Amino acid sequence: MAENGHNPGHEDGHGHGENAEYYSLRAEAMQALLIEKGVCTLDDILTMADKIDSRSPEDGAKVLAHAWVDPEYKKRLLADAESALLELGYDLPETAPKLTVLENSDEVHNMAVCTLCSCYPRSIIGRPPAWYKGLAYRSKVVVDPRGVLREFGTELDDSVQVRVIDSSADFRYLILPKRPAGTEGMSEEELAKLITQESMIGVAQALSPESVRAG
Amino acid sequence: MAGNAKYQPGDRVRIRVGVPPTHFRTPEYVQGKQGRIETLWGAFPNPESLAYGGDGLPAQPLYQIEFAQTDLWENYKGAATDTLLIDIYEHWLENI
Amino acid sequence: MPKVHDRGGWPNDDPIDHTEHKMEEWERLVDALNGVLGEKGLKNTDQLRRAIESLDLKTYESLAYYEKWTAAMEILLVEQGVMTTGEIDAKMAELKAGRS
Numbered sequence: 001m002a003e004n005g006h007n008p009g010h011e012d013g014h015g016h017g018e019n020a021e022y023y024s025l026r027a028e029a030m031q032a033l034l035i036e037k038g039v040c041t042l043d044d045i046l047t048m049a050d051k052i053d054s055r056s057p058e059d060g061a062k063v064l065a066h067a068w069v070d071p072e073y074k075k076r077l078l079a080d081a082e083s084a085l086l087e088l089g090y091d092l093p094e095t096a097p098k099l100t101v102l103e104n105s106d107e108v109h110n111m112a113v114c115t116l117c118s119c120y121p122r123s124i125i126g127r128p129p130a131w132y133k134g135l136a137y138r139s140k141v142v143v144d145p146r147g148v149l150r151e152f153g154t155e156l157d158d159s160v161q162v163r164v165i166d167s168s169a170d171f172r173y174l175i176l177p178k179r180p181a182g183t184e185g186m187s188e189e190e191l192a193k194l195i196t197q198e199s200m201i202g203v204a205q206a207l208s209p210e211s212v213r214a215g
Numbered sequence: 216m217a218g219n220a221k222y223q224p225g226d227r228v229r230i231r232v233g234v235p236p237t238h239f240r241t242p243e244y245v246q247g248k249q250g251r252i253e254t255l256w257g258a259f260p261n262p263e264s265l266a267y268g269g270d271g272l273p274a275q276p277l278y279q280i281e282f283a284q285t286d287l288w289e290n291y292k293g294a295a296t297d298t299l300l301i302d303i304y305e306h307w308l309e310n311i
Numbered sequence: 312m313p314k315v316h317d318r319g320g321w322p323n324d325d326p327i328d329h330t331e332h333k334m335e336e337w338e339r340l341v342d343a344l345n346g347v348l349g350e351k352g353l354k355n356t357d358q359l360r361r362a363i364e365s366l367d368l369k370t371y372e373s374l375a376y377y378e379k380w381t382a383a384m385e386i387l388l389v390e391q392g393v394m395t396t397g398e399i400d401a402k403m404a405e406l407k408a409g410r411s
Contacts, residue, residue, distance in 0.1 A: 023378040024337035029402035049343035115319035139323035146293045158294040168240050169302035170259045238361040244320040266361035
């Protein structure tokens with residue numbers, strides 16, 4: 001137990017402690033009852049699981065890499081993310097929360113959080129990482145964003161404005177990272193590999209082409 | 216609906232202080248603080264009603280509000296120009 | 312004192328834990344079940360949040376993410392009269408017995 005009385009780690013992550021056995025069985029019981037009572041079918045659940053799995057950071061990276069190479073597309077993406085996503089074949093359901101894209105630059109660095117729970121642009125980049133949902137990130141990023149950036153190995157000069165966006169309502173925020181130097185002439189596929197999950201949340205910059213070649 | 220919105224981008228507002236016993240989405244760290252309306256998103260069903268099976272109507276204007284970090288935190292450890300943005304429903308806003 | 316879930320600016324010296332655990336199958340199904348119930352209009356995101364926020368501090372801080380969702384889903388399904396806690400208990404016992 002940490003000095004300040006908080007119990008780090010376990011609430012961040014996935015069930016692997018002593019509670020997991022109980023809760024996994026309880027979830028299984030509820031699912032069985034729902035199916036028995038005709039509320040839903042197993043197929044409903046499995047289809048939904050596959051649908052959720054079908055979105056990953058690669059999807060976001062694809063869209064954002066396209067925005068890097070096509071300035072007119074970028075304008076449309078920043079003005080109306082959902083219509084722009086539809087152009088690339090991403091049809092977000094009506095009931096999904098609204099998506100908006102924020103652009104990072106040399107002057108402005110945006111980063112997203114949900115301090116109240118775990119709101120995240122799932123409909124385009126899939127499930128959030130464990131740390132995003134955890135108490136440490138949610139507590140610290142609003143009050144000390146540059147400290148959090150440092151934890152992720154990102155150092156920003158004071159001349160860059162850091163803006164933290166707390167997704168407290170119907171909007172989800174996807175960060176368009178700054179396009180790294182030395183990427184002229186790279187293909188969209190190669191550029192997409194530079195756009196990491198962390199850069200789309202805003203805790204890191206996109207990877208440099210050198211780091212990808214070296215790694 | 217946007218025509219019925221009380222505030223517009225550029226207006227300065229203060230976030231109300233309150234801890235209702237029921238569900239709400241206005242974190243304590245912005246309550247009582249002053250910020251500037253960055254965006255009027257439009258009207259959305261009220262989560263305080265949706266949370267209990269209500270229909271959330273009438274839809275409430277939702278705003279994105281920007282705060283200077285130095286106005287939110289004592290001894291803020293960052294640049295003076297750093298800001299924080301958050302989406303807050305109209306009934307949590309008051310005139311300064 | 313902010314509510315258990317209202318974490319912005321809470322004192323916290325813990326380093327951000329970068330460990331990523333592989334999602335268990337039961338968690339994947341809870342995630343999906345949440346989506347199915349939403350699609351069928353039996354619950355919405357705000358209800359789930361409200362249910363999670365009703366957990367006491369100790370439970371909120373000690374349960375893992377999908378464990379909290381499971382607890383919240385039980386609250387919603389029971390309050391709507393879809394099932395009772397007793398039924399869930401009985402089904403758990405049945406599943407456990409079937410495995411031994």
